[in-house]
Amino acid sequence: xxxxxxxxxxxxxxxxxxxxxxxxxxxxxxxxxxxxxxxxxxxxxxxxxxxxxxxxxxxxxxxxxxxxxxxxxxxxxxxxxxxxxxxxxxxxxxxxxxxxxxxxxxxxxxx
Amino acid sequence: xxxxxxxxxxxxxxxxxxxxxxxxxxxxxxxxxxxxxxxxxxxxxxxxxxxxxxxxxxxxxxxxxxxxxxxxxxxxxxxxxxxxxxxxxxxxxxxxxxxxxxxxxxxxxxxxxxx
Numbered sequence: 521x522x523x524x525x526x527x528x529x530x531x532x533x534x535x536x537x538x539x540x541x542x543x544x545x546x547x548x549x550x551x552x553x554x555x556x557x558x559x560x561x562x563x564x565x566x567x568x569x570x571x572x573x574x575x576x577x578x579x580x581x582x583x584x585x586x587x588x589x590x591x592x593x594x595x596x597x598x599x600x601x602x603x604x605x606x607x608x609x610x611x612x613x614x615x616x617x618x619x620x621x622x623x624x625x626x627x628x629x630x631x
Numbered sequence: 632x633x634x635x636x637x638x639x640x641x642x643x644x645x646x647x648x649x650x651x652x653x654x655x656x657x658x659x660x661x662x663x664x665x666x667x668x669x670x671x672x673x674x675x676x677x678x679x680x681x682x683x684x685x686x687x688x689x690x691x692x693x694x695x696x697x698x699x700x701x702x703x704x705x706x707x708x709x710x711x712x713x714x715x716x717x718x719x720x721x722x723x724x725x726x727x728x729x730x731x732x733x734x735x736x737x738x739x740x741x742x743x744x745x746x
Contacts, residue, residue: 563723564721565737618676623673626671
């Protein structure tokens with residue numbers, strides 16, 4: 521069974537304090553790993569897709585990396601507006617399988 | 632603003648009411664999805680339509696009835712709901728179902744309260 525585990529569940533950072541969020545996964549052949557950001561009361565906003573180990577993607581203060589077992593979302597010098605829940609999801613290669621989501625990491629950045 | 636538009640944003644309904652949630656996308660995507668999300672939980676897949684045909688029903692109770700009138704529109708018809716069905720209902724679309732370049736694009740959801 522495909523599984524996604526995100527850690528920590530919640531993270532509180534001071535503005536400018538860099539850190540990383542973890543997404544560990546087990547999947548029967550990875551088609552893609554997706555990162556989303558979700559603000560309260562809103563739908564998830566797509567951030568990145570990663571397809572193979574060693575791949576990296578960047579967007580502003582965010583950088584996503586991928587290994588064969590996990591992905592990290594690195595946040596450099598975060599600002600209060602980066603506060604949100606970050607969701608990780610994987611899609612298996614076999615058939616038209618839907619995304620499997622992790623439970624998310626709730627990030628709070630304090631000014 | 633997102634490219635997937637959901638209406639209404641908020642809905643309060645009684646257990647005997649019939650209502651519908653609507654979703655529209657104009658990105659040319661051929662797969663559309665309904666998700667249910669409870670507070671502090673990840674989205675849970677309900678239905679997937681691929682090329683306007685229902686391809687996945689995740690054992691959703693029959694009081695939820697999806698409809699895909701065309702490739703841009705997706706409806707969710709609600710009837711005889713229970714208070715535990717109160718949640719954020721999210722619509723999403725992707726270029727295709729399961730393709731390598733098919734991240735889901737979500738709308739901002741309908742906040743449903745069943746009284």
